Amino acid sequence: MTAGAVTPGTEATSRPVARRQGRPGWRPRWPIGLIIPVVLVAAWQLAKSAGALPYANVPSPLQIWDSAVTLTGNGQLPGDFGHTLAACLLGWVIGSVIGAAAGTALGLSRAVWSYSMASVEVLRSIPAISFIPIAVIIFLQSLKMEIVIAAWVSIWPVAVSTMAGVGGVTSAHRDLAASLRMSWTARVTKLALPTALPKMLVALRLGLAGALVLAIVAEIVGNPHGVGYALVNAQQQAQPAEMFAYVLLTGAVGVALNALLSLAYRRLAPGFHLAETARRGHGR
Amino acid sequence: MSMSAARSAQSAQGAQSMPAAQPGDHAFSCSGLFVEYQLRTGPLRVLEDVAFSCAPGEFVSILGPSGTGKTTLLRILAGLLAPGRGSSVTFEGAPLTGPNEGVAIVFQDYRSSLLQWRTVRKNVALGLEGRVAAAERAERVDAALDLVGLSDRGNDYPWQLSGGMQQRVQIARALVMRPRVLLMDEPFGALDAMTKGQLQDELLRVREVTGATVVFVTHDVDEAVYLSDRVLVLSGSPARVTTELDVDLPSPRDQVATKEDPKYLRIRHSVYETLKGAHQ
Numbered sequence: 001m002t003a004g005a006v007t008p009g010t011e012a013t014s015r016p017v018a019r020r021q022g023r024p025g026w027r028p029r030w031p032i033g034l035i036i037p038v039v040l041v042a043a044w045q046l047a048k049s050a051g052a053l054p055y056a057n058v059p060s061p062l063q064i065w066d067s068a069v070t071l072t073g074n075g076q077l078p079g080d081f082g083h084t085l086a087a088c089l090l091g092w093v094i095g096s097v098i099g100a101a102a103g104t105a106l107g108l109s110r111a112v113w114s115y116s117m118a119s120v121e122v123l124r125s126i127p128a129i130s131f132i133p134i135a136v137i138i139f140l141q142s143l144k145m146e147i148v149i150a151a152w153v154s155i156w157p158v159a160v161s162t163m164a165g166v167g168g169v170t171s172a173h174r175d176l177a178a179s180l181r182m183s184w185t186a187r188v189t190k191l192a193l194p195t196a197l198p199k200m201l202v203a204l205r206l207g208l209a210g211a212l213v214l215a216i217v218a219e220i221v222g223n224p225h226g227v228g229y230a231l232v233n234a235q236q237q238a239q240p241a242e243m244f245a246y247v248l249l250t251g252a253v254g255v256a257l258n259a260l261l262s263l264a265y266r267r268l269a270p271g272f273h274l275a276e277t278a279r280r281g282h283g284r
Numbered sequence: 285m286s287m288s289a290a291r292s293a294q295s296a297q298g299a300q301s302m303p304a305a306q307p308g309d310h311a312f313s314c315s316g317l318f319v320e321y322q323l324r325t326g327p328l329r330v331l332e333d334v335a336f337s338c339a340p341g342e343f344v345s346i347l348g349p350s351g352t353g354k355t356t357l358l359r360i361l362a363g364l365l366a367p368g369r370g371s372s373v374t375f376e377g378a379p380l381t382g383p384n385e386g387v388a389i390v391f392q393d394y395r396s397s398l399l400q401w402r403t404v405r406k407n408v409a410l411g412l413e414g415r416v417a418a419a420e421r422a423e424r425v426d427a428a429l430d431l432v433g434l435s436d437r438g439n440d441y442p443w444q445l446s447g448g449m450q451q452r453v454q455i456a457r458a459l460v461m462r463p464r465v466l467l468m469d470e471p472f473g474a475l476d477a478m479t480k481g482q483l484q485d486e487l488l489r490v491r492e493v494t495g496a497t498v499v500f501v502t503h504d505v506d507e508a509v510y511l512s513d514r515v516l517v518l519s520g521s522p523a524r525v526t527t528e529l530d531v532d533l534p535s536p537r538d539q540v541a542t543k544e545d546p547k548y549l550r551i552r553h554s555v556y557e558t559l560k561g562a563h564q
Binding site for chain 1 (some may be wrong): 322359362363364382383385387388389391393396398399400401410411412413441443460461
């Protein structure tokens with residue numbers, strides 16, 4: 001027996017042992033994670049102030065902060081992030097819906113799979129970035145172009161994982177569906193898609209991260225709007241503090257989007273989330 | 285099939301929830317039943333010339349060593365597996381062509397059969413969704429959970445329950461359909477002896493209340509004799525029904541008294557003799 005299995009009555013005495021052995025459920029409280037970034041930023045600021053940084057164009061954290069405050073005050077930064085987020089989220093939603101539908105068809109129909117899988121493999125192997133010049137030719141320098149690119153990059157992970165997921169319906173569940181004489185629609189919505197959901201969540205995260213990247217790249221090389229264009233603009237006007245402000249905020253936005261997605265999963269599909277947690281807890 | 289067609293078929297059935305079987309009709313009847321699996325090495329015959337019938341309301345056990353084809357036979361009765369061409373299998377007098385309304389199955393492996401992402405209530409409700417209005421559905425789920433003693437666990441998830449409780453959920457999921465026939469595939473095989481005894485008695489009580497026909501597959505001689513009105517011994521390779529034994533023990537049965545009854549011991553003895561004979 002490991003220390004992880006202590007009874008509640010002995011909890012107080014055995015906790016130190018449990019911690020030393022790394023109890024599976026144990027996590028550091030979140031402020032601990034802030035120590036490293038705070039120390040790094042402080043060191044950066046000190047190095048800059050002391051003139052010890054070899055690169056003149058690297059601003060100090062305080063300069064970045066000032067520039068972020070100014071850009072927020074004049075509305076430029078919220079506007080740019082609004083534009084980029086709109087492109088990223090709209091594209092991601094559209095791409096995910098298409099991906100889920102395509103993946104369901106591929107996973108459930110042998111015929112669809114046979115006819116389409118080769119094309120899917122080719123299309124998803126082409127780096128999405130290389131489609132941006134083509135998208136600009138077709139959709140011109142527009143928000144639509146960004147949305148199309150963000151959607152394109154979201155389709156593939158969702159399609160492939162949905163396909164694998166819906167194909168994973170167990171023979172026990174197929175027997176159950178047959179004996180309850182469930183309709184085809186009920187089998188898809190009540191067995192196949194729930195079976196696929198944990199895999200789909202991983203793909204939705206990948207797709208969301210990809211959509212944000214591609215929206216920004218599309219703005220750098222295609223549509224002169226949003227965060228991507230703001231970066232190019234700041235570079236051309238030699239405003240490094242602005243560039244750092246945009247880049248660091250983009251990271252924060254990525255983290256926030258991921259956290260929102262996890263929260264939505266826990267709230268909207270409690271059964272899955274809890275079942276996975278339990279499986280991880282028991283499956284040692 | 286459209287949703288509305290399914291619903292009207294269900295309500296028509298709800299109006300006359302008691303068995304519609306005519307006197308003299310069998311719940312199941314089969315003759316000349318055989319099954320062949322196509323293997324790479326050629327056809328493998330699993331069942332051969334199986335013949336038996338079971339009356340409405342009867343509790344019939346299909347007993348045999350593992351690997352004889354008991355589950356295969358049950359899957360045929362469930363309409364999940366087609367028997368060999370030329371076999372005759374009927375359900376309530378009509379040829380069996382697939383899963384039937386009025387037949388519910390309890391599978392051996394409760395863990396893989398329950399939907400782990402649904403609560404107990406929603407697992408039980410699965411077969412009623414899209415067929416029965418929400419209010420009636422809730423009522424029937426309550427009644428089914430009550431019947432298996434899980435009224436207070438409806439909002440838990442299956443993995444939060446013990447094995448015995450999970451199997452009760454499966455039984456409730458079958459009962460909520462108001463089946464005329466319950467097909468059970470070694471439902472208590474994975475449970476400890478105490479839980480097993482408890483669930484056996486609950487099953488007998490449920491059957492008393494519902495009047496359902498039960499076809500019960502097991503490799504446990506004591507279980508078969510204790511529960512059944514009749515025991516069919518399946519043995520040989522390919523397997524056939526080699527023996528039929530009537531179990532004329534008094535009801536209700538009791539884990540202690542019934543199992544001390546000389547009649548019980550005699551029947552148990554002859555079942556063991558049959559199985560021994562089949563192995564030589």
